[in-house]
Amino acid sequence: MRVFLDNAATTPLDKDVIEAMTSAMHNLSGNPSSIHKEGRTARSAIEESRKIVANTIDASIGEIFFTSGGTESNNMALKCAVRDLGVTRIISEKLEHHAVLHTLDCLEKHNGVEVVYLNIDNRGVIDLAHLESLLADNDTKTLVSVMHSNNEIGTLNDVQRISEICDANGAFFHTDMVQTMGYFPINVSKMKVSFVSGSAHKFYGPKGIGFIYINGDNIVKPFIDGGAQERNMRGGTENVYGIIGLGKALEKAVANMDERRAHIESIRSYLMTQLSETFEDIKFNGDQDNYHYKVLSVSFPPSPKSDMLLFNLDISGISASGGSACSSGIDVGSHVLVGINQPEDRVTIRFSFSYHNTVEELDFLIEKLKKVVALKELVTG
Numbered sequence: 001m002r003v004f005l006d007n008a009a010t011t012p013l014d015k016d017v018i019e020a021m022t023s024a025m026h027n028l029s030g031n032p033s034s035i036h037k038e039g040r041t042a043r044s045a046i047e048e049s050r051k052i053v054a055n056t057i058d059a060s061i062g063e064i065f066f067t068s069g070g071t072e073s074n075n076m077a078l079k080c081a082v083r084d085l086g087v088t089r090i091i092s093e094k095l096e097h098h099a100v101l102h103t104l105d106c107l108e109k110h111n112g113v114e115v116v117y118l119n120i121d122n123r124g125v126i127d128l129a130h131l132e133s134l135l136a137d138n139d140t141k142t143l144v145s146v147m148h149s150n151n152e153i154g155t156l157n158d159v160q161r162i163s164e165i166c167d168a169n170g171a172f173f174h175t176d177m178v179q180t181m182g183y184f185p186i187n188v189s190k191m192k193v194s195f196v197s198g199s200a201h202k203f204y205g206p207k208g209i210g211f212i213y214i215n216g217d218n219i220v221k222p223f224i225d226g227g228a229q230e231r232n233m234r235g236g237t238e239n240v241y242g243i244i245g246l247g248k249a250l251e252k253a254v255a256n257m258d259e260r261r262a263h264i265e266s267i268r269s270y271l272m273t274q275l276s277e278t279f280e281d282i283k284f285n286g287d288q289d290n291y292h293y294k295v296l297s298v299s300f301p302p303s304p305k306s307d308m309l310l311f312n313l314d315i316s317g318i319s320a321s322g323g324s325a326c327s328s329g330i331d332v333g334s335h336v337l338v339g340i341n342q343p344e345d346r347v348t349i350r351f352s353f354s355y356h357n358t359v360e361e362l363d364f365l366i367e368k369l370k371k372v373v374a375l376k377e378l379v380t381g
């Protein structure tokens with residue numbers, strides 16, 4: 001048996017997505033920029049997906065731009081805000097994904113942008129009074145960048161409230177919704193938001209394709225030069241099959257949102273109960289009142305070989321994660337766990353779910369965990 005519990009890193013492709021993409025690969029050969037029939041057919045498939053994204057979040061189609069994924073969308077939002085909107089200060093928080101944090105380092109170093117980090121508590125909850133005090137009586141052109149859900153501990157930020165604070169103080173607002181797009185209803189017309197990032201492979205779509213929403217009031221210049229694609233914003237022939245897969249995946253995620261959510265909520269809560277009943281001194285990281293239902297970050301008490309937990313789970317047939325999927329493949333520790341002051345000797349495993357996971361899989365996990373946690377002789381290394 002193989003159990004995949006790392007769905008915050010990526011999700012398997014939906015069957016309908018594979019079918020839509022395969023059919024496009026067979027039938028759509030044209031370059032969407034060509035004006036002949038083949039080109040026009042590919043173009044109209046792209047625009048169909050754009051319409052799905054726009055309708056999903058209540059944006060206009062002219063506000064949606066396809067990108068290579070969440071990382072590019074985050075780069076685009078932050079860098080375009082500085083280059084084109086006159087932003088000289090960015091307020092963010094230290095639990096953001098590296099796609100935001102490393103971009104902030106770059107903007108601080110090379111563009112002289114002032115970067116300020118919000119106070120957070122040990123659940124990863126942002127101090128909104130701190131945000132208000134930073135924005136009040138300050139004329140500096142500011143962008144606030146705060147993610148909707150943390151990818152490692154699942155804490156949900158109150159992005160609606162944050163958007164209102166930004167709006168009241170004349171600040172731009174960017175939110176990385178890579179983990180929540182397709183999981184929660186999102187409506188940009190009810191939020192005062194300037195930029196939103198999304199990525200298909202987190203909602204059962206293909207990897208290497210995502211999108212950015214840019215509020216039509218914000219006029220930004222091309223992020224990639226070299227062609228008129230994406231209304232001049234991103235030169236280069238479009239990832240036609242990826243865009244089609246993204247549209248299909250988002251359409252399905254929205255149509256099945258309640259049903260998938262109910263299922264995932266139930267298995268998450270089952271696992272919490274089983275873990276609490278089976279192991280002593282288990283803690284759940286993040287805000288357990290406002291959380292992303294697909295993430296359960298579990299902190300295990302110190303034990304001599306506990307650093308081998310993940311490895312032993314893997315060889316027992318279970319894929320989970322220590323934090324986020326790290327780009328280098330080398331576990332360098334988690335800035336999120338450091339940020340919430342997780343004691344260094346405790347070991348965290350992030351279990352993250354899809355609608356495919358079952359109670360039987362979780363029972364299998366518990367049995368394996370009992371062995372790798374309790375029977376130290378099974379622990380190698």
Ligand SMILES: Cc1ncc(COP(=O)(O)O)c(C=O)c1O
Pocket residue numbers: 008009068069070071072097099147149150151176178179199200208210324325
């Ligand atoms: C919160 C968050 N932002 C951004 C990204 C990066 O997205 P992508 O893999 O599409 O570049 C991820 C992926 O792990 C994420 O979890």
